Structures are given as C-alpha cells and as structure tokens.
Amino acid sequence: MDAIVAEDLRKRYKDVQALDGVSFAVREGEVFGLLGPNGAGKSTTVRTLTTLTQADSGRAFVAGEDVMRHPNRVRRAIGYVAQDSGVDWEATARENLLLQGRIHGMAGAALHRRVDELLELVGLRDAADRVARGYSGGMKRRLDVAIGLVHRPRVLFLDEPTTGLDPEARAAMWVEVERLAEQESLTILLTTHYLEEADRLAERVAIVSRGKVVVEGTPDDLKAGLAGELVTVELGDVDGRLDEAVQLVHDVEGAGEVAADGRVVRARVPNGAQAIPAILGRLDSVGIPVASVTTSRPSLDDVYLHYTGRDFASEDEGKER
Amino acid sequence: MKQLFRHTGWMVVRQARNLTREPIWIAMMVIQPMIWLVLYGQLFSKTGAQGRGTGSYVEFLTPGIVCMNAFFGGSWGGMAMISDLDRHVVDRFLAAPASRFAIVLSQVVRAGITAVLQAIILLLVGLALGVRVHGGFLGWLVVLAAAALLAMVFAGFSNGIALLLRREASMIATVNFVGLPLMFLSSILVSVALMPGWIKAIARFNPVNWGTRAARTAVVFGSGWGPAGLYLLFLVAAAAATSLFATWCFRAYQRSI
Numbered sequence: 001m002d003a004i005v006a007e008d009l010r011k012r013y014k015d016v017q018a019l020d021g022v023s024f025a026v027r028e029g030e031v032f033g034l035l036g037p038n039g040a041g042k043s044t045t046v047r048t049l050t051t052l053t054q055a056d057s058g059r060a061f062v063a064g065e066d067v068m069r070h071p072n073r074v075r076r077a078i079g080y081v082a083q084d085s086g087v088d089w090e091a092t093a094r095e096n097l098l099l100q101g102r103i104h105g106m107a108g109a110a111l112h113r114r115v116d117e118l119l120e121l122v123g124l125r126d127a128a129d130r131v132a133r134g135y136s137g138g139m140k141r142r143l144d145v146a147i148g149l150v151h152r153p154r155v156l157f158l159d160e161p162t163t164g165l166d167p168e169a170r171a172a173m174w175v176e177v178e179r180l181a182e183q184e185s186l187t188i189l190l191t192t193h194y195l196e197e198a199d200r201l202a203e204r205v206a207i208v209s210r211g212k213v214v215v216e217g218t219p220d221d222l223k224a225g226l227a228g229e230l231v232t233v234e235l236g237d238v239d240g241r242l243d244e245a246v247q248l249v250h251d252v253e254g255a256g257e258v259a260a261d262g263r264v265v266r267a268r269v270p271n272g273a274q275a276i277p278a279i280l281g282r283l284d285s286v287g288i289p290v291a292s293v294t295t296s297r298p299s300l301d302d303v304y305l306h307y308t309g310r311d312f313a314s315e316d317e318g319k320e321r
Numbered sequence: 322m323k324q325l326f327r328h329t330g331w332m333v334v335r336q337a338r339n340l341t342r343e344p345i346w347i348a349m350m351v352i353q354p355m356i357w358l359v360l361y362g363q364l365f366s367k368t369g370a371q372g373r374g375t376g377s378y379v380e381f382l383t384p385g386i387v388c389m390n391a392f393f394g395g396s397w398g399g400m401a402m403i404s405d406l407d408r409h410v411v412d413r414f415l416a417a418p419a420s421r422f423a424i425v426l427s428q429v430v431r432a433g434i435t436a437v438l439q440a441i442i443l444l445l446v447g448l449a450l451g452v453r454v455h456g457g458f459l460g461w462l463v464v465l466a467a468a469a470l471l472a473m474v475f476a477g478f479s480n481g482i483a484l485l486l487r488r489e490a491s492m493i494a495t496v497n498f499v500g501l502p503l504m505f506l507s508s509i510l511v512s513v514a515l516m517p518g519w520i521k522a523i524a525r526f527n528p529v530n531w532g533t534r535a536a537r538t539a540v541v542f543g544s545g546w547g548p549a550g551l552y553l554l555f556l557v558a559a560a561a562a563t564s565l566f567a568t569w570c571f572r573a574y575q576r577s578i
Contacts, residue, residue, distance in 0.1 A: 050416045053578055075418040086413030088405075090339035102331050103419045131342065147413065 001064065003028040003155050003187035004049060009058035011044055018044040019055065020211030026189055026204075031181050033202030034191040035300065037312060041211040042191035043083055046159045049189070050080045063154050076104065079148030083159040083191075085140050086147065089133040093124045093143050096132065097150055104151035118146040121183075122176065138169030145176065149184065156180070158190045162197060170197075177201055195300040195312065207304055214307040219300060226298040226306055228254075229272040233279060235263045236289030248282045255279075261311055263291075328420040332427030336401060337434065350435070354390045354443050358383065362450065365510065372512030375541050376453075383447035384464055384536035385509035390443065391436035391468040392503070392529050395475030396496045398432040399483030406487055406574075415575065425567045429476045429560070436472030437465050447540075455543030463539035463549055470556035471532035477563025484570035503529045508537070531555045 004026035011019040019041050026032040034042045047053040049060055051071040060067040063077035088096055097115040101107075106114065119128045122142040132140060141161065148156055161177065162170040178201065181188055192198050198205045199219050206216040215222060235245060242260055249267050250258045252275055258267040269275035272295035283290055296302070304312040340346055362379040371381035405411050414424055444454065444464065454460040482495055504510075506523050507530035513521060524530040531552040538549040 047578065052412060052415055052575075054576070072418050075416060078416070080413070080416035082409055082412055082416070084409045084412075086409040088335065088339070088410050089408060090342055091335065095335070095338070099331055099335055100413075100417065103328065103414065103417045105418075 001028055002026060002061075003030070003063060004032070004189055005059075005061040006045065006049065007059040009045065009048055009055045009060060011048065011053065011055045017211055019048070019058075022058070022208070022211065022213055024206045024213050024216055026187060028187055029185060031177070031188045031190060031201055031203050033198035033205040034189065034208050035193070035195065035198040035202075035205050035304075036191075036208035037193050040193075040208045042193075042208050043159055044211075045208070046080075046157050046189065046191055050078060050157055051075055052080075076151070077154050079151070079153035079156040081144045081148040081156070081158045081161060083163065085144050087132050087135075087140050087143050090131060092129050092131055093119060093135075093146070094128045096143060096147055100147045101150040106151060114150060114152075118149060121149075121180075122146045136169075138165055138172065141165060141169070141173065142176065145180070149180070152184070153186070155187045155189065156184075158188060160191055160193070162192070162194065174200060195304070199300055205300070207300075207307060209304075209308045209310070215303070222300065222303045223298045226268065226302055228268050228270045228298075230296050230298065230302050231255075231267050231269055231272055231275055231279065232294045232296070233265045233267075233283070234291040234293070235265065235283075236291045238263050238288065241286075241288055244286065245283060245288050248286065248288075249279055252278045252282065257306065259305075259309070261314070266305075325420045325423050325426070328423035329427045329430060332423055333431050333434070336427060336431045340435075350439060351442055354386060354439055355446050357389065358386045358443060358446060358450070361386065361510065370511045370515060372514040375512075377451065379447065379450050380452045380541055381512070381537070382510070383443065383450075383452045384467075384540040385533050387440045387443050387464055387468050388471055388507075388529060388532040388536055389504060389509050390439050391471040391532065392475045393500060394436050394439065395432045395472035396479050396500050398428055398472075398476035399479035399481075399492055399496075400489065401431075402428055402480045402483040403487060403489055403492060406483075411574075412578070421571065421575075422568060425477075425480055425571050426564065428480050429473050429564055429567070432472040432476030433469040436468040440465050440468035452540065454540050456539040456546075457543065459546075460539035460543055463546075463553070464536045466553055467532040467536040467539075467556065470553065470560055471528065473560040474528050474556060474563050477560060477565075477567045481563065481567040481570040484567065484574045487574075503527055506530070508533050528556060528559050531559075 002025045007023050009019045009022040022041060022045050034045060036042050044053060048055045049062055049067060051067055051074050062074045065073040065077065067074050094115060097118060098111065101111045101114065119125045122145060124139060124143060127135065127139060132143060162173045165173060180186060190201060204218050206213045238245065245265055246258055246260050249255055249265050254270045255267045255275065276293055276295065280290060301312050362382050366378045371378050375381055411424060456463060483492055486492055506520055506527050508524065516524065535549040535552040538545055
C-alpha cells in the first residue's frame with residue numbers, strides 16, 4: 001500500500017501558484033525525496049500533506065487517511081519536522097518532548113521511557129535538561145527530529161532537514177536519517193534543495209519545479225535516462241558571438257541538448273574525451289576564446305536541467321519563499 | 322471537552338514555566354506594581370481625587386492599581402503568541418492533534434493567573450501601607466476575580482491582534498495606543514464623581530472601569546455588592562467575547578498559511 005498519495009494538488013497564494021497540480025505516491029517503508037529549488041512548492045506540498053495548509057483542489061492520503069476529511073487521524077499517524085525549527089527555546093529538550101507526547105495522548109512511565117529512548121537516539125542525553133536556547137543549530141535540529149518521532153509515527157515528514165547546518169552537522173544528520181529509516185521502520189518524505197542529499201538518502205525522488213512534479217524515479221534511473229556526459233564550455237569574451245558558438249557546438253557529431261546560459265555553453269555528448277577536442281578545434285578556428293572546459297557524468301543536477309530546461313543553481317538563487 | 326482542558330492545562334504549565342525562567346520578568350512583575358502604588362499613592366495623596374466620604378487615597382488607589390496591572394498585563398499577553406508564531410511552536414502544535422482552542426485559551430488563562438498573583442502581592446503591600454479590605458474574605462475574592470477577568474478580557478483581545486499583525490513592533494504600537502486612554506477613561510486614579518461628564522459617559526462602557534468599580538466596592542466600601550456582581554458578569558461576557566475574537570483570528574491565521 002502507498003503511505004502517501006498526492007493527487008493533482010493545487011494551491012494559490014495571492015499572486016503565486018504555489019502548487020500547480022502536484023501528484024506522486026510514496027510506498028510504505030520508503031525514503032522518498034522531493035527535490036527542487038527554493039520556491040518550487042516542496043514546503044507547500046508538505047504543509048498540505050501534514051494538514052497545516054488546505055489545498056484549493058486535489059486529493060491527498062497519508063497513512064491511508066484522507067488529509068482533507070480526517071485531518072486529526074492524519075496528525076496522529078505522522079511526525080512533522082518543519083523547515084523552521086519548532087523547538088520551544090525556553091524549555092529543555094525533555095520538556096519539549098514530554099509536551100509533544102502528551103499532545104499525542106501519551107502519559108506516565110511509557111512516555112518517560114520513550115523520551116529517554118529518543119534523547120539517547122538523537123544524542124541529546126547529556127543536554128536533555130538544559131534549556132534549548134543554548135543549543136547549537138545541529139542540536140536543535142536533532143531535537144526537532146525527536147519531537148517528530150515521540151508518538152512513533154508511521155510516516156515522517158522532514159522538510160529541509162539540513163538547511164542551515166554546517167557540513168559536519170549535515171553529514172551527522174544524514175547518518176541519523178539513514179538509521180531512523182531502518183530502526184523505526186518509517187516511511188520518510190524528505191524535501192531538499194541539495195542534490196547530493198537526495199542522491200544519498202532517497203530511494204526514489206520526485207523533481208519539483210514551479211509547483212509541478214516534472215519527473216519521478218530512483219536517482220540511478222533518472223541519471224541513466226540521460227545518456228552520455230555533459231560538457232560545459234565557459235567562453236572567454238564572447239562579444240555577441242554566443243549564437244555562433246552554440247551553432248558550432250551543435251554541429252559536433254553526437255552533440256545534443258545544446259544550451260547557452262550567459263557565457264556558458266552546455267552540451268550532452270556520447271563521449272567527452274572525443275568531443276572536447278572537436279569542440280575546442282571548431283571554436284578556435286573561428287577565434288572564439290575559451291576560458292575553461294569541464295566534462296561530467298550525469299548528476300541529479302543534470303537531470304534537473306534536462307527535465308526543466310533550467311539550471312538548478314541559478315533557479316535556486318535568492319528565491320526565498 | 323476533556324481534551325480541551327487537558328491541553329490547555331499543559332500549555333499553561335509550559336508558558337508559566339518558561340516565564341519563571343526569566344528572573345527579570347519575575348522581578349518586574351513583583352516590583353513594578355509596588356512602584357505604581359507607592360508613586361501614585363504619594364503623588365495624588367493630597368488632591369482628594371478619591372472623592373468625598375471615603376478613606377485614604379492609598380486605599381482608594383490600591384484596587385485601581387490592581388486593575389491597572391491586570392489589564393496592562395493582559396494587553397501584553399499577545400507578545401507570547403507572536404514569539405510562539407515566530408519560533409514555529411504554533412505550527413508544531415497544529416501538525417499534531419492539539420486542541421486548536423487550547424492554543425489560544427492557554428494564553429488567556431495564563432494572563433489571568435499572573436494577574437491574580439500580582440493582585441495578591443499588591444493587596445499585601447497595600448495592607449502594609451494601612452489599607453483595609455472592608456469587604457473581608459468576600460472582598461478579597463471579588464478583587465481577585467476582577468483582576469483575573471480583566472486580564473483575560475485584554476489577553477483575548479491582545480492575542481487576536483497578535484495573530485492578525487504577527488509583528489512585535491505593530492503589537493507594541495497598538496497596545497500603547499489602546500492602553501493608556503482606557504486607563505484614563507476609567508476611575509483607576511480619580512473617583513467617578515470627579516470626572517467630567519463626557520468621560521463619565523465613556524467610562525460606563527470601559528471594561529477597565531467595570532473591573533475597577535467592582536474591586537473598589539470590595540476594598541473601600543464592603544457593601545453594595547449588587548452592582549459589583551453585575552460588573553463581574555459584564556467582565557465574564559467581555560472575556561468570552563474577546564476569547565472568541567482571538568479564536569476567530571486564529572482561524573484566519575490557519576487559513577493564511
């Protein structure tokens with residue numbers, strides 16, 4: 001059975017169509033990644049599935065319950081770790097966890113045991129009775145995860161779990177998520193705008209762009225769908241000859257999906273080692289200077305570019321929702 | 322219903338516990354009302370502002386300061402809501418099966434409890450300054466009820482505004498804009514008998530004045546309970562109304578996210 005089903009979710013905020021027909025399904029026990037730049041609609045999707053936001057239209061089921069019709073049943077079955085920490089700063093980790101457990105109807109020794117277990121699990125045992133105000137970003141984040149897990153949910157939503165963490169804390173969080181998926185036998189829906197994060201953690205990913213799922217599959221399948229390698233040529237002073245450069249690259253044998261972005265020309269080729277000399281030769285023969293050339297095996301970045309026609313990094317810049 | 326009470330209880334405990342971790346807040350909560358009482362008590366002591374036929378000005382003032390504290394305390398209640406919104410604690414509760422009404426109600430109840438504690442401190446300070454609660458035990462109850470209800474009336478209003486504005490600066494401006502006029506349009510500092518006619522007319526509809534008159538009856542007169550009881554009933558109705566307003570604002574917040 002599918003743990004999460006989203007069917008054609010739409011949501012409009014004043015002048016922004018945040019969700020423009022989002023559909024996907026997550027199997028039980030799976031770690032599923034929603035990947036996309038800031039503002040693509042990932043958080044709105046998660047907020048809809050966790051009952052915080054009402055979609056304008058569409059249907060959604062989480063743990064077998066209809067999100068719109070039985071929100072409280074859904075709330076009992078899910079853990080939600082929001083993009084922004086929901087930790088009460090003036091309370092200790094233990095107090096945060098106890099309150100959350102009580103809201104979920106837990107009590108007594110069973111609750112205290114569960115809280116101890118979680119403090120241990122996320123490595124906050126020694127800090128458990130200190131006020132959270134003094135915690136590091138990584139500690140607060142781990143407490144958020146523990147808060148989401150108190151009531152042993154079947155489905156866990158992790159919205160941007162590592163945004164704002166330093167690389168070390170991020171790596172630790174990755175290990176954490178992997179361990180949780182195994183130990184607590186959870187279905188996890190993870191959103192991220194880090195390609196490497198989706199690649200590492202998610203068994204399947206859906207790429208979200210401008211309120212829609214553009215493609216869905218395992219990271220390997222998606223990458224395999226892109227034959228060959230990506231060649232990126234950064235030109236020197238193009239001086240209005242960009243179109244000419246694009247045409248030249250296009251004429252190289254086997255080159256496809258040629259695209260220009262500023263002074264950068266990208267093309268997909270069957271074999272980088274053979275294509276690069278040909279590309280450089282052609283550009284050189286007409287006197288277009290080249291600053292650098294790189295070749296890369298397909299990454300999720302390329303998958304994103306391939307399916308949306310837009311570069312992930314530039315899409316992501318300065319687009320805080 | 323049972324769930325509402327339990328969730329409200331836990332959330333009140335949470336807020337109260339968090340406040341006790343702010344030593345400055347506790348100090349201010351205890352010291353500031355004393356300063357008002359002593360300062361205003363001295364400032365107006367020879368003006369006869371209490372009107373004729375009553376005791377000392379300090380005795381007249383004590384129930385007034387109790388009410389002033391309660392309604393100012395309640396008015397600032399929404400700041401805690403803004404802090405919870407900013408820290409996304411509210412969203413965390415919303416994604417869990419927390420009673421929605423409890424999230425609002427707990428803020429209102431907490432304001433009432435704080436006001437009662439402050440009222441007790443103020444009455445004790447008043448006793449030290451020679452004030453007598455003429456209404457006896459019933460008088461004490463009426464003063465504490467007036468304080469709790471006034472705080473809740475304004476906490477409901479304040480939380481509603483907090484949920485609509487969601488910004489501390491706007492909140493501070495609004496509370497200051499509303500708070501001081503309401504204080505001077507009541508009999509906190511000056512007897513109703515000495516007010517100009519138009520202020521007297523407005524004061525009749527001012528909840529701050531309802532609380533003040535009930536509390537003053539209990540402290541200064543110790544008789545004429547009928548009107549005092551009526552004022553308390555008005556306050557109960559007003560507290561219910563502002564709590565509903567806050568709940569409506571909470572729904573508006575939920576729709577906006």
